[in-house]
Amino acid sequence: MRILAIIPAYNEQDCLEQTIRSLESTCPGIDYLIVNDGSTDDTKQICERNGFSHVNLPVNSGLSVGFQTGMKYADRHGYDAAVQFDADGQHLPEYIIPMGHALEEQQADIVIASRTLAGEAPKGARGTGSRIIAALIRLTSGVRLSDPTSGMRMYSRRMIGEFARGYDLTPEPDTVALLARRGCKVIEVPARMQERQGGESYFDFTHVIAYMSRVCFSILLFQWFR
Amino acid sequence: MSPTLRALCVIGSAITFWLIIRRVKKASVRIDDCIFWIVFSFALLVIAVFPDIPAFLAHLFGFMATSNFVFLVVITILLMREFTNTLKISKLNSRLDELIEEQALQAKENEQDER
Numbered sequence: 001m002r003i004l005a006i007i008p009a010y011n012e013q014d015c016l017e018q019t020i021r022s023l024e025s026t027c028p029g030i031d032y033l034i035v036n037d038g039s040t041d042d043t044k045q046i047c048e049r050n051g052f053s054h055v056n057l058p059v060n061s062g063l064s065v066g067f068q069t070g071m072k073y074a075d076r077h078g079y080d081a082a083v084q085f086d087a088d089g090q091h092l093p094e095y096i097i098p099m100g101h102a103l104e105e106q107q108a109d110i111v112i113a114s115r116t117l118a119g120e121a122p123k124g125a126r127g128t129g130s131r132i133i134a135a136l137i138r139l140t141s142g143v144r145l146s147d148p149t150s151g152m153r154m155y156s157r158r159m160i161g162e163f164a165r166g167y168d169l170t171p172e173p174d175t176v177a178l179l180a181r182r183g184c185k186v187i188e189v190p191a192r193m194q195e196r197q198g199g200e201s202y203f204d205f206t207h208v209i210a211y212m213s214r215v216c217f218s219i220l221l222f223q224w225f226r
Numbered sequence: 227m228s229p230t231l232r233a234l235c236v237i238g239s240a241i242t243f244w245l246i247i248r249r250v251k252k253a254s255v256r257i258d259d260c261i262f263w264i265v266f267s268f269a270l271l272v273i274a275v276f277p278d279i280p281a282f283l284a285h286l287f288g289f290m291a292t293s294n295f296v297f298l299v300v301i302t303i304l305l306m307r308e309f310t311n312t313l314k315i316s317k318l319n320s321r322l323d324e325l326i327e328e329q330a331l332q333a334k335e336n337e338q339d340e341r
Contacts, residue, residue, distance in 0.1 A: 035330070054334075055328055055334045056333065058330065065323045068294045068327060069330055073331060139339060
Protein backbone atom coordinates (compact mmCIF):
# COMPACT_ATOMS: atom_id res chain seq x y z
CA MET A 1 0.00 0.00 0.00
CA ARG A 2 1.51 3.30 -1.12
CA ILE A 3 0.69 6.18 1.19
CA LEU A 4 1.38 9.86 0.56
CA ALA A 5 1.51 12.30 3.46
CA ILE A 6 0.34 15.72 2.26
CA ILE A 7 1.88 18.45 4.37
CA PRO A 8 0.54 21.96 3.70
CA ALA A 9 3.02 24.51 5.01
CA TYR A 10 2.58 28.23 5.33
CA ASN A 11 5.42 30.00 7.13
CA GLU A 12 6.51 26.91 9.04
CA GLN A 13 10.26 27.50 9.14
CA ASP A 14 10.39 26.88 12.89
CA CYS A 15 9.10 23.33 12.94
CA LEU A 16 9.04 21.96 9.40
CA GLU A 17 12.48 20.38 9.48
CA GLN A 18 11.82 18.62 12.78
CA THR A 19 8.43 17.37 11.53
CA ILE A 20 9.94 15.90 8.37
CA ARG A 21 12.88 14.33 10.21
CA SER A 22 10.55 12.58 12.62
CA LEU A 23 8.26 11.49 9.76
CA GLU A 24 11.22 10.07 7.82
CA SER A 25 12.65 8.20 10.77
CA THR A 26 9.31 6.85 12.04
CA CYS A 27 7.84 5.88 8.66
CA PRO A 28 10.68 5.34 6.22
CA GLY A 29 8.38 3.66 3.69
CA ILE A 30 5.99 6.56 3.40
CA ASP A 31 6.27 9.27 0.76
CA TYR A 32 5.42 12.81 1.61
CA LEU A 33 4.82 16.05 -0.26
CA ILE A 34 5.20 19.44 1.37
CA VAL A 35 2.95 22.01 -0.23
CA ASN A 36 4.59 25.35 0.41
CA ASP A 37 1.67 27.76 0.28
CA GLY A 38 3.50 30.90 -0.82
CA SER A 39 5.37 31.22 2.48
CA THR A 40 7.17 34.49 3.10
CA ASP A 41 9.69 33.00 5.53
CA ASP A 42 12.40 30.40 4.91
CA THR A 43 10.05 27.43 4.39
CA LYS A 44 11.06 27.15 0.73
CA GLN A 45 14.79 27.43 1.47
CA ILE A 46 14.51 24.75 4.17
CA CYS A 47 12.85 22.38 1.68
CA GLU A 48 15.50 23.03 -0.97
CA ARG A 49 18.47 22.84 1.38
CA ASN A 50 17.36 19.51 2.82
CA GLY A 51 16.11 18.08 -0.45
CA PHE A 52 12.61 17.60 0.97
CA SER A 53 9.95 16.57 -1.55
CA HIS A 54 7.90 19.71 -2.08
CA VAL A 55 5.90 21.90 -4.45
CA ASN A 56 5.68 25.68 -4.25
CA LEU A 57 2.39 27.45 -4.80
CA PRO A 58 3.24 30.73 -6.58
CA VAL A 59 1.01 32.79 -4.24
CA ASN A 60 -0.56 32.17 -0.84
CA SER A 61 -3.85 30.42 -1.53
CA GLY A 62 -5.05 28.82 1.69
CA LEU A 63 -5.29 25.31 3.07
CA SER A 64 -7.88 23.98 0.60
CA VAL A 65 -5.82 24.83 -2.46
CA GLY A 66 -2.67 23.45 -0.84
CA PHE A 67 -4.42 20.24 0.06
CA GLN A 68 -6.03 19.84 -3.37
CA THR A 69 -2.61 20.30 -4.96
CA GLY A 70 -1.39 17.39 -2.84
CA MET A 71 -4.41 15.30 -3.82
CA LYS A 72 -3.80 15.98 -7.51
CA TYR A 73 -0.21 14.85 -7.03
CA ALA A 74 -1.36 11.69 -5.25
CA ASP A 75 -3.92 11.04 -7.98
CA ARG A 76 -1.42 11.44 -10.81
CA HIS A 77 1.20 9.29 -9.12
CA GLY A 78 -1.17 6.47 -8.31
CA TYR A 79 -1.11 6.47 -4.52
CA ASP A 80 -3.47 4.12 -2.66
CA ALA A 81 -4.03 6.49 0.24
CA ALA A 82 -3.23 10.05 1.24
CA VAL A 83 -3.04 11.47 4.72
CA GLN A 84 -3.45 15.09 5.77
CA PHE A 85 -0.49 15.84 7.99
CA ASP A 86 0.32 19.09 9.80
CA ALA A 87 3.70 20.74 9.34
CA ASP A 88 3.71 22.14 12.85
CA GLY A 89 4.41 18.88 14.64
CA GLN A 90 0.88 18.39 16.06
CA HIS A 91 0.38 15.10 14.30
CA LEU A 92 2.45 12.07 15.24
CA PRO A 93 3.79 9.97 12.36
CA GLU A 94 3.51 6.68 14.29
CA TYR A 95 -0.24 6.72 13.66
CA ILE A 96 0.03 6.80 9.88
CA ILE A 97 0.66 3.06 9.44
CA PRO A 98 -2.18 2.03 11.82
CA MET A 99 -4.50 4.40 9.95
CA GLY A 100 -3.48 2.73 6.70
CA HIS A 101 -4.21 -0.69 8.17
CA ALA A 102 -7.62 0.44 9.40
CA LEU A 103 -8.39 1.88 5.96
CA GLU A 104 -7.48 -1.38 4.25
CA GLU A 105 -8.98 -3.84 6.71
CA GLN A 106 -12.30 -2.07 7.13
CA GLN A 107 -12.42 -0.95 3.50
CA ALA A 108 -13.04 2.59 4.67
CA ASP A 109 -12.91 5.72 2.56
CA ILE A 110 -11.85 8.11 5.29
CA VAL A 111 -9.98 7.37 8.53
CA ILE A 112 -9.89 10.10 11.15
CA ALA A 113 -7.26 10.17 13.91
CA SER A 114 -9.41 10.79 16.96
CA ARG A 115 -8.00 12.44 20.08
CA THR A 116 -11.24 11.68 21.93
CA LEU A 117 -10.88 7.93 21.40
CA ALA A 118 -7.37 8.19 22.83
CA GLY A 119 -8.83 9.86 25.91
CA GLU A 120 -7.63 13.36 25.07
CA ALA A 121 -10.72 15.18 23.85
CA PRO A 122 -10.12 18.79 22.76
CA LYS A 123 -10.94 21.13 25.63
CA GLY A 124 -12.38 24.61 26.08
CA ALA A 125 -13.70 26.58 23.13
CA ARG A 126 -12.17 24.11 20.69
CA GLY A 127 -13.94 21.25 22.46
CA THR A 128 -17.28 23.08 22.31
CA GLY A 129 -16.87 23.83 18.62
CA SER A 130 -15.92 20.24 17.99
CA ARG A 131 -18.99 18.91 19.84
CA ILE A 132 -21.33 21.27 17.96
CA ILE A 133 -19.93 20.07 14.65
CA ALA A 134 -20.15 16.41 15.76
CA ALA A 135 -23.81 16.91 16.70
CA LEU A 136 -24.61 18.56 13.36
CA ILE A 137 -22.94 15.75 11.45
CA ARG A 138 -24.81 13.09 13.43
CA LEU A 139 -28.07 14.95 12.85
CA THR A 140 -27.65 15.29 9.09
CA SER A 141 -25.72 12.21 8.02
CA GLY A 142 -26.25 9.81 10.91
CA VAL A 143 -22.50 9.28 11.30
CA ARG A 144 -21.10 9.41 14.81
CA LEU A 145 -17.72 11.10 14.97
CA SER A 146 -15.91 11.63 18.24
CA ASP A 147 -13.38 14.10 16.85
CA PRO A 148 -14.60 15.71 13.61
CA THR A 149 -12.17 18.66 13.83
CA SER A 150 -9.09 16.45 13.93
CA GLY A 151 -6.88 17.60 11.07
CA MET A 152 -5.26 14.21 10.62
CA ARG A 153 -7.36 12.29 8.12
CA MET A 154 -6.49 9.52 5.72
CA TYR A 155 -8.31 9.15 2.41
CA SER A 156 -8.67 6.13 0.16
CA ARG A 157 -7.79 6.03 -3.53
CA ARG A 158 -11.40 6.77 -4.45
CA MET A 159 -11.42 9.84 -2.21
CA ILE A 160 -8.13 11.03 -3.72
CA GLY A 161 -9.83 11.12 -7.13
CA GLU A 162 -12.84 12.84 -5.61
CA PHE A 163 -10.70 15.59 -4.04
CA ALA A 164 -8.43 15.96 -7.08
CA ARG A 165 -11.32 16.55 -9.45
CA GLY A 166 -14.07 17.80 -7.15
CA TYR A 167 -15.40 21.31 -6.83
CA ASP A 168 -15.00 23.24 -3.58
CA LEU A 169 -14.05 20.28 -1.39
CA THR A 170 -12.22 21.62 1.64
CA PRO A 171 -10.20 19.34 3.92
CA GLU A 172 -12.64 20.15 6.73
CA PRO A 173 -15.42 18.41 8.68
CA ASP A 174 -18.20 19.68 6.40
CA THR A 175 -16.68 17.76 3.51
CA VAL A 176 -16.43 14.65 5.66
CA ALA A 177 -20.16 15.03 6.41
CA LEU A 178 -20.98 15.51 2.72
CA LEU A 179 -18.97 12.46 1.67
CA ALA A 180 -20.45 10.37 4.49
CA ARG A 181 -23.93 11.28 3.35
CA ARG A 182 -23.00 10.23 -0.17
CA GLY A 183 -22.23 6.79 1.18
CA CYS A 184 -18.52 6.91 1.95
CA LYS A 185 -17.40 4.92 4.93
CA VAL A 186 -15.85 7.08 7.64
CA ILE A 187 -14.10 5.46 10.59
CA GLU A 188 -11.95 6.66 13.46
CA VAL A 189 -8.86 5.33 15.15
CA PRO A 190 -7.50 6.54 18.49
CA ALA A 191 -4.51 8.86 18.24
CA ARG A 192 -2.70 11.24 20.52
CA MET A 193 -1.54 14.62 19.31
CA GLN A 194 0.99 17.18 20.44
CA GLU A 195 0.86 20.92 20.93
CA ARG A 196 2.17 22.73 17.87
CA GLN A 197 5.94 22.85 18.08
CA GLY A 198 6.47 26.37 16.79
CA GLY A 199 5.22 29.05 14.43
CA GLU A 200 1.75 30.54 14.54
CA SER A 201 -1.68 29.04 14.07
CA TYR A 202 -4.04 30.08 11.28
CA PHE A 203 -6.70 30.21 13.94
CA ASP A 204 -7.23 33.70 15.26
CA PHE A 205 -10.66 35.00 16.18
CA THR A 206 -11.83 35.99 12.69
CA HIS A 207 -10.67 32.69 11.26
CA VAL A 208 -12.56 30.79 13.94
CA ILE A 209 -15.78 32.66 13.11
CA ALA A 210 -15.27 32.14 9.38
CA TYR A 211 -14.46 28.45 9.93
CA MET A 212 -17.43 27.77 12.18
CA SER A 213 -19.91 29.59 9.97
CA ARG A 214 -18.68 27.85 6.86
CA VAL A 215 -18.73 24.42 8.47
CA CYS A 216 -22.13 24.89 10.13
CA PHE A 217 -23.86 26.42 7.10
CA SER A 218 -22.29 23.83 4.87
CA ILE A 219 -23.50 20.90 7.00
CA LEU A 220 -26.93 22.31 7.77
CA LEU A 221 -27.83 23.89 4.46
CA PHE A 222 -25.54 23.61 1.45
CA GLN A 223 -24.81 19.90 1.53
CA TRP A 224 -28.43 19.11 0.58
CA PHE A 225 -27.94 20.89 -2.73
CA ARG A 226 -24.49 19.70 -3.68
CA MET B 227 -40.10 63.69 -8.65
CA SER B 228 -38.91 66.73 -6.74
CA PRO B 229 -36.49 69.17 -8.35
CA THR B 230 -33.93 68.19 -5.69
CA LEU B 231 -34.12 64.51 -6.63
CA ARG B 232 -33.83 65.42 -10.31
CA ALA B 233 -30.78 67.55 -9.57
CA LEU B 234 -29.24 64.71 -7.54
CA CYS B 235 -29.84 62.30 -10.42
CA VAL B 236 -27.99 64.63 -12.79
CA ILE B 237 -25.12 65.01 -10.35
CA GLY B 238 -25.02 61.23 -9.73
CA SER B 239 -25.03 60.59 -13.45
CA ALA B 240 -22.20 63.07 -14.06
CA ILE B 241 -20.05 61.67 -11.22
CA THR B 242 -20.58 58.07 -12.39
CA PHE B 243 -19.70 59.04 -15.94
CA TRP B 244 -16.63 60.97 -14.87
CA LEU B 245 -15.34 58.19 -12.56
CA ILE B 246 -15.65 55.50 -15.19
CA ILE B 247 -14.15 57.58 -18.02
CA ARG B 248 -11.22 58.47 -15.77
CA ARG B 249 -10.59 54.75 -15.19
CA VAL B 250 -10.71 54.06 -18.92
CA LYS B 251 -8.17 56.83 -19.49
CA LYS B 252 -5.90 55.38 -16.82
CA ALA B 253 -6.30 51.95 -18.46
CA SER B 254 -7.47 50.42 -15.19
CA VAL B 255 -10.82 49.03 -16.34
CA ARG B 256 -11.79 47.08 -19.43
CA ILE B 257 -14.34 48.47 -21.88
CA ASP B 258 -16.49 45.36 -21.44
CA ASP B 259 -16.81 46.09 -17.75
CA CYS B 260 -17.69 49.77 -18.28
CA ILE B 261 -20.81 49.30 -20.39
CA PHE B 262 -23.03 48.74 -17.35
CA TRP B 263 -21.91 51.96 -15.68
CA ILE B 264 -22.25 54.06 -18.81
CA VAL B 265 -25.79 52.76 -19.35
CA PHE B 266 -26.56 53.32 -15.66
CA SER B 267 -25.26 56.89 -15.81
CA PHE B 268 -27.23 57.56 -18.98
CA ALA B 269 -30.42 56.14 -17.42
CA LEU B 270 -30.07 58.44 -14.41
CA LEU B 271 -29.76 61.38 -16.78
CA VAL B 272 -32.82 60.33 -18.76
CA ILE B 273 -35.09 60.08 -15.71
CA ALA B 274 -33.83 63.45 -14.47
CA VAL B 275 -34.44 65.18 -17.80
CA PHE B 276 -37.72 63.39 -18.57
CA PRO B 277 -39.38 62.79 -15.17
CA ASP B 278 -42.60 61.91 -17.01
CA ILE B 279 -41.15 58.52 -17.92
CA PRO B 280 -40.67 57.26 -14.32
CA ALA B 281 -43.86 59.03 -13.29
CA PHE B 282 -45.82 57.14 -15.90
CA LEU B 283 -44.31 53.80 -14.90
CA ALA B 284 -44.78 54.50 -11.19
CA HIS B 285 -48.43 55.28 -11.80
CA LEU B 286 -48.79 52.17 -13.93
CA PHE B 287 -47.48 49.93 -11.13
CA GLY B 288 -49.45 51.78 -8.46
CA PHE B 289 -46.64 53.53 -6.56
CA MET B 290 -47.68 56.45 -4.36
CA ALA B 291 -44.63 58.49 -5.25
CA THR B 292 -42.39 58.43 -8.29
CA SER B 293 -39.32 58.70 -6.08
CA ASN B 294 -40.23 55.40 -4.36
CA PHE B 295 -40.37 53.74 -7.74
CA VAL B 296 -37.02 55.22 -8.78
CA PHE B 297 -35.36 54.09 -5.52
CA LEU B 298 -36.73 50.57 -5.85
CA VAL B 299 -35.57 50.23 -9.43
CA VAL B 300 -32.09 51.54 -8.65
CA ILE B 301 -31.74 49.26 -5.60
CA THR B 302 -32.93 46.23 -7.57
CA ILE B 303 -30.54 46.89 -10.42
CA LEU B 304 -27.60 47.29 -8.04
CA LEU B 305 -28.50 44.13 -6.10
CA MET B 306 -28.71 42.12 -9.30
CA ARG B 307 -25.37 43.53 -10.31
CA GLU B 308 -23.90 42.56 -6.92
CA PHE B 309 -25.24 39.03 -7.32
CA THR B 310 -23.72 38.54 -10.76
CA ASN B 311 -20.46 40.00 -9.45
CA THR B 312 -20.40 37.42 -6.65
CA LEU B 313 -20.83 34.66 -9.22
CA LYS B 314 -18.10 36.13 -11.38
CA ILE B 315 -15.64 36.48 -8.50
CA SER B 316 -16.36 32.94 -7.34
CA LYS B 317 -15.66 31.64 -10.84
CA LEU B 318 -12.47 33.68 -11.05
CA ASN B 319 -11.32 32.32 -7.70
CA SER B 320 -11.88 28.73 -8.86
CA ARG B 321 -9.95 29.34 -12.04
CA LEU B 322 -7.15 31.03 -10.16
CA ASP B 323 -6.89 28.13 -7.70
CA GLU B 324 -6.82 25.71 -10.61
CA LEU B 325 -4.01 27.65 -12.28
CA ILE B 326 -2.00 27.89 -9.06
CA GLU B 327 -2.29 24.13 -8.49
CA GLU B 328 -1.37 23.22 -12.04
CA GLN B 329 1.52 25.66 -12.14
CA ALA B 330 2.94 24.29 -8.87
CA LEU B 331 2.68 20.65 -10.00
CA GLN B 332 4.05 21.48 -13.45
CA ALA B 333 7.06 23.25 -11.94
CA LYS B 334 7.82 20.15 -9.90
CA GLU B 335 7.54 17.89 -12.95
CA ASN B 336 9.87 20.14 -14.95
CA GLU B 337 12.39 20.15 -12.16
CA GLN B 338 12.34 16.34 -11.98
CA ASP B 339 12.72 16.07 -15.76
CA GLU B 340 15.82 18.24 -15.64
CA ARG B 341 17.52 15.94 -13.15
